Amino acid sequence: MATIKKLLIANRGEIARRIIRTCRQQGIATVAVYSDVDATLPHVREADQAVCLGPAAARESYLVIHKIITAAKETGADAIHPGYGFLSENTELAAACEQAGIIFVGPNARAIEVMGDKAAARQLMADSGVPVLPGFDEDGASDETLLAASDSVGFPLLIKAVAGGGGKGMRVVNSANAFAESLAAARREARSAFGDDRVLLERYLPTARHVEVQVFADNYGNAVHLFERDCSVQRRHQKVIEEAPAPGLDEQTRQAFGNAAVQAALAIDYRGAGTVEFLYAPDGQFYFMEMNTRLQVEHPVTEMITGEDLVAWQLAVAAGEPLPKAQQQIQRHGHAMEVRLYAENPEQGFLPSSGLLSHLRWPHELARVDAGYEQGDRVEEFYDPMIAKLICYGEDRQAARQKLINALNRLELQGIHHNAPFLRRVLADEAFALAELDTRLLEHRPHLLE
Numbered sequence: 001m002a003t004i005k006k007l008l009i010a011n012r013g014e015i016a017r018r019i020i021r022t023c024r025q026q027g028i029a030t031v032a033v034y035s036d037v038d039a040t041l042p043h044v045r046e047a048d049q050a051v052c053l054g055p056a057a058a059r060e061s062y063l064v065i066h067k068i069i070t071a072a073k074e075t076g077a078d079a080i081h082p083g084y085g086f087l088s089e090n091t092e093l094a095a096a097c098e099q100a101g102i103i104f105v106g107p108n109a110r111a112i113e114v115m116g117d118k119a120a121a122r123q124l125m126a127d128s129g130v131p132v133l134p135g136f137d138e139d140g141a142s143d144e145t146l147l148a149a150s151d152s153v154g155f156p157l158l159i160k161a162v163a164g165g166g167g168k169g170m171r172v173v174n175s176a177n178a179f180a181e182s183l184a185a186a187r188r189e190a191r192s193a194f195g196d197d198r199v200l201l202e203r204y205l206p207t208a209r210h211v212e213v214q215v216f217a218d219n220y221g222n223a224v225h226l227f228e229r230d231c232s233v234q235r236r237h238q239k240v241i242e243e244a245p246a247p248g249l250d251e252q253t254r255q256a257f258g259n260a261a262v263q264a265a266l267a268i269d270y271r272g273a274g275t276v277e278f279l280y281a282p283d284g285q286f287y288f289m290e291m292n293t294r295l296q297v298e299h300p301v302t303e304m305i306t307g308e309d310l311v312a313w314q315l316a317v318a319a320g321e322p323l324p325k326a327q328q329q330i331q332r333h334g335h336a337m338e339v340r341l342y343a344e345n346p347e348q349g350f351l352p353s354s355g356l357l358s359h360l361r362w363p364h365e366l367a368r369v370d371a372g373y374e375q376g377d378r379v380e381e382f383y384d385p386m387i388a389k390l391i392c393y394g395e396d397r398q399a400a401r402q403k404l405i406n407a408l409n410r411l412e413l414q415g416i417h418h419n420a421p422f423l424r425r426v427l428a429d430e431a432f433a434l435a436e437l438d439t440r441l442l443e444h445r446p447h448l449l450e
């Protein structure tokens with residue numbers, strides 16, 4: 001058992017403020033890190049201490065492991081929380097923390113490594129009885145081997161980069177005569193994006209929902225799930241709207257999802273917060289897609305329906321405490337829905353937008369607002385353009401959706417282009433309102449993107 005007295009948050013924006021919020025409630029001192037353009041942002045002001053990492057470019061600041069470790073040592077932080085993005089799934093940071101005797105608030109490096117290799121992840125899931133799609137994932141298979149395997153996988157199939165994830169390095173192949181060329185292209189893309197041209201094959205599910213399960217495991221062999229989230233509404237693999245619970249699931253299916261995710265966590269001897277992503281097919285079957293070894297952007301919808309503080313859970317597990325609750329103690333009630341507010345211009349192909357937030361009023365009275373910025377702050381284009389999340393809770397899905405529409409209508413945000421009008425169109429869309437969810441909803445309803 002260790003006590004975390006001071007936590008360094010190796011991140012910025014809304015997630016840094018959100019982590020600071022829990023630390024303050026727990027009496028844990030906080031250290032923020034920032035690049036010189038972020039010096040006046042709220043997460044820097046709200047932390048007890050702050051360390052400048054240097055230039056704006058992430059590769060010279062937020063991604064520089066030795067600078068983060070040095071900041072932790074110089075301020076006497078006994079733990080580091082990576083948040084999401086940046087170094088949150090980087091095994092070297094986990095290893096550097098271990099080297100420096102600093103607690104890494106995240107899973108063991110081995111789990112990060114295995115889940116980062118999509119072929120190893122699939123094999124491990126299949127071995128532990130988690131449903132996986134028909135496919136071929138022999139490590140380092142040659143083009144000839146893959147060509148022969150493509151017949152048994154069947155078409156349409158997906159060629160997926162082993163080192164990929166989140167939709168990067170994927171190619172749909174509809175027929176055998178297109179396979180060789182698609183394989184060459186997929187390998188080229190994987191080599192340039194990840195420096196690793198290994199690929200795997202998987203039967204392509206053209207129509208499916210993205211349903212993911214929040215899991216938590218501690219150092220004592222306990223693993224639980226905190227129910228599922230539906231994140232099907234995505235634009236170019238960027239989640240737009242997330243909700244919990246997944247609409248239209250009967251209790252038996254809900255339990256099957258939860259059990260499969262817990263099986264996955266136990267199979268890799270997991271620690272901390274994790275998310276097991278599944279493809280949910282129209283016939284009611286679901287299949288393992290990926291496992292994320294970090295706290296997700298969309299974790300607030302799970303917090304709202306369970307009443308749990310997932311960052312507090314992360315800190316407890318990282319300090320060597322057992323999980324705060326056993327499975328049967330974790331309750332679910334009502335419905336929560338989240339939208340991600342991006343500094344992007346929907347009228348210009350969602351290009352990133354920057355500028356001074358000359359006028360800004362968050363609708364705190366109508367929604368939980370996890371925001372990275374306040375009025376008078378500048379949004380720059382160096383980092384992920386997400387500036388805030390608006391999350392609403394209701395007794396049922398319609399109530400949560402209506403509250404979110406109201407909150408977006410009351411949002412006052414001037415000085416940058418943003419996607420609120422787009423979010424309002426999707427929330428008001430009939431198919432979305434009827435929960436006719438599918439990962440290609442926006443593809444099938446292009447008018448929502450204009």
Ligand SMILES: Nc1ncc2cc(-c3cccc4ccccc34)c(N3CC[C@@H](N)C3)nc2n1
Nearest residue numbers: 133158166167202203204205210234289290439
């Ligand atoms: N075998 C098979 N069939 C269909 C798939 C469709 C997608 C997919 C493709 C495009 C958008 C998506 C949005 C949410 C979830 C999945 C997708 C997909 N993804 C997208 C990112 C990564 N999570 C894997 N894998 C798939 N795998």
